[in-house]
Amino acid sequence: MNDIFKALADPCRRELLDRLSEENGQTLGALCERMAISRQGVTKHLALLEAANLVVIVWQGREKLHYLNPEPIQQIHQRWIGKFEPQRLQALATLKKALEDK
Numbered sequence: 001m002n003d004i005f006k007a008l009a010d011p012c013r014r015e016l017l018d019r020l021s022e023e024n025g026q027t028l029g030a031l032c033e034r035m036a037i038s039r040q041g042v043t044k045h046l047a048l049l050e051a052a053n054l055v056v057i058v059w060q061g062r063e064k065l066h067y068l069n070p071e072p073i074q075q076i077h078q079r080w081i082g083k084f085e086p087q088r089l090q091a092l093a094t095l096k097k098a099l100e101d102k
């Protein structure tokens with residue numbers, strides 16, 4: 001799980017994931033467009049995302065396509081974020097406001 005958090009910590013890697021979320025199955029060339037870093041930089045970021053299992057590579061003939069794998073992010077949501085249910089958060093916000101108003 002640490003690899004996932006490390007991968008998500010960088011804004012360039014998050015941008016790459018956002019682009020794959022918008023249009024899955026892109027080549028390296030397509031992902032490099034509109035990026036402020038070099039092709040080599042994009043390649044290194046993609047390798048880290050692949051190592052964290054956030055990006056999956058599929059070869060289609062001679063093309064190497066990159067696909068978003070949302071499952072690790074879903075696991076983070078279930079383990080860390082999902083346990084904070086909206087009702088509990090609302091109750092805490094109400095309690096905080098009541099205490100601050102006194």
